Amino acid sequence: MTSAFRAEIEEQPAVAERLLANAAGPIQGVAEAIRERDPAALVIAARGTSDHAATFGKYILEIRNHLPVALAAPSAFGIYGASPRVGRLCVLGISQSGASVDICTVLERAAEQGAMTVALTNDVGSRLARAAEYVLDLGAGPELSVPASKTYTASLLQLAMLSAALDPDAEFEAALRTVPEGLATVLTAEAGIEPMVDALLHSRRMAVLGRGYHLATAEEVALKITETCYSVAEARSLADFLHGPIAAVEAGFPLVLLEAGGPALAQVRELGTQLGGLGASVLRISDQEDAPGRSLILNTGLPESLTPLPFAVAGQLLALRLALARGLDPDRPRG
Numbered sequence: 001m002t003s004a005f006r007a008e009i010e011e012q013p014a015v016a017e018r019l020l021a022n023a024a025g026p027i028q029g030v031a032e033a034i035r036e037r038d039p040a041a042l043v044i045a046a047r048g049t050s051d052h053a054a055t056f057g058k059y060i061l062e063i064r065n066h067l068p069v070a071l072a073a074p075s076a077f078g079i080y081g082a083s084p085r086v087g088r089l090c091v092l093g094i095s096q097s098g099a100s101v102d103i104c105t106v107l108e109r110a111a112e113q114g115a116m117t118v119a120l121t122n123d124v125g126s127r128l129a130r131a132a133e134y135v136l137d138l139g140a141g142p143e144l145s146v147p148a149s150k151t152y153t154a155s156l157l158q159l160a161m162l163s164a165a166l167d168p169d170a171e172f173e174a175a176l177r178t179v180p181e182g183l184a185t186v187l188t189a190e191a192g193i194e195p196m197v198d199a200l201l202h203s204r205r206m207a208v209l210g211r212g213y214h215l216a217t218a219e220e221v222a223l224k225i226t227e228t229c230y231s232v233a234e235a236r237s238l239a240d241f242l243h244g245p246i247a248a249v250e251a252g253f254p255l256v257l258l259e260a261g262g263p264a265l266a267q268v269r270e271l272g273t274q275l276g277g278l279g280a281s282v283l284r285i286s287d288q289e290d291a292p293g294r295s296l297i298l299n300t301g302l303p304e305s306l307t308p309l310p311f312a313v314a315g316q317l318l319a320l321r322l323a324l325a326r327g328l329d330p331d332r333p334r335g
Contacts, residue, residue: 005145005228005330009316010187015140015150016180016309019157022139024165027158030118030134031165034067037116039090045072045106049148049220050094053120053155056216056308057092063213064163064172064305074102077109087113095119096143096151098126107131120158122151136162145331147227149316152220153183153309160306175303182300186313190321192296193314196256196283197321199294200231203254207234208315209241210258211268217258217308221315228323228330238271251279256318258311259286259295262304285314 034042042061044054051071058069072091076082078101091110093103098121107117108131119132122140129135138154157179164173200206208225210218215237222235236245238257249255257272259265265288276282276293284295287307291297300310323330 003145003320003324003331005147005149005316005320008143008145008149009313009320011141012150012153012313013180013184013187015154016157016183018139019154019161020177020180023136023158023161026134026136027161028165030136031162033116033134034090034166037090039116040088041068041070042090042092043070043072043086043110044092044094045074045077045103046094047074047100047103049152049223050096050103050120050155052216052220052223053094053152053159055219056156056213057094057159059213059216060160060163060305061166065166067166072106074100074106077106078102083109083113085113086110086115088115090116090118092118092120093128093132094121094155095126095128096122096138096148098123098128100128104128104131120155122154146333147224147316147319147330149313153312156216156309156312172303172305175306178301179306179309182302182306182310183313185300186298186310186317189296189298189314190317193318193321195294196296196318197325199281199283200254200318200322201325203231205232205234205248206254206256207236207241207245207248208256208258209236209238211238211264212262213305213308214258214260214264214311217311217315220312221256221258221318224316224319225322227333228319229326229328230334238268242271246275246278249275249278249280252281253279254281254283257282257284257286259284259288259291260304260307260311261287264304285311
């Protein structure tokens with residue numbers, strides 16, 4: 001079947017190319033303002049898929065830039081009518097549509113307090129954009145499929161570009177320029193997803209586990225599988241999974257493990273072995289050639305901090321193919 005979700009997944013290398021070409025100037029302006037105003041911390045407000053991008057933003061800005069990042073509780077500003085004191089902070093809202101009432105309210109209250117406000121949105125005429133002092137256009141074009149794809153990776157890329165602008169580094173900037181190629185590599189590796197689809201076809205519950213930068217990826221992949229395939233997919237940090245949720249593991253229980261090179265790799269590999277020993281059916285999305293078992297191996301050449309982009313595309317393709325294998329329409333999930 002023809003799928004808008006598939007078409008938009010396949011657009012992502014081109015969207016990344018456009019962002020790298022067009023977004024550097026506005027992002028540089030935001031970075032200069034952050035350096036000049038020197039906020040005590042950054043607060044990110046988001047919902048759904050954008051909230052997973054916010055989690056990625058927290059990791060990359062804290063690790064690369066040493067900038068404390070908090071994730072806002074939008075309901076505190078919205079339905080509870082509170083106004084947490086954020087006037088000395090930088091408040092960033094992420095929303096594909098720019099219309100999420102809670103997120104708009106966070107930025108409007110922050111602006112009233114004199115905070116620096118930034119919007120990441122795919123609609124520069126939206127309420128969110130009007131509320132913000134600085135607007136970063138995701139530039140992804142209309143997203144017709146209900147499950148978001150290209151706006152998610154566009155959000156990650158803009159946050160990575162902001163990190164680079166705050167603390168320039170030639171090696172990291174060179175890696176950023178290869179992101180479109182890295183995303184295209186995933187599309188050419190799609191056939192390798194089929195064994196994972198076969199393994200998950202009849203599973204109505206599963207877990208998606210990551211560590212560090214890939215906590216955000218775990219959250220996003222689990223959402224896509226739940227949304228398009230109607231399986232309950234639990235997203236967890238691998239470290240947190242050991243504290244209670246591991247009790248759900250039994251023979252054949254499916255786990256999708258996100259495994260990227262970097263400081264977390266040894267722990268991820270060790271815990272994957274432990275979970276396999278408990279009888280779990282361990283599937284991997286990995287950039288390691290020696291990844292064991294049923295693994296989709298992505299040779300992107302990207303540093304760990306940028307692998308959440310291609311890994312997210314792999315998760316989108318997994319959700320798409322699993323939905324189609326179940327005879328479901330991934331463009332229009334129920335509810």
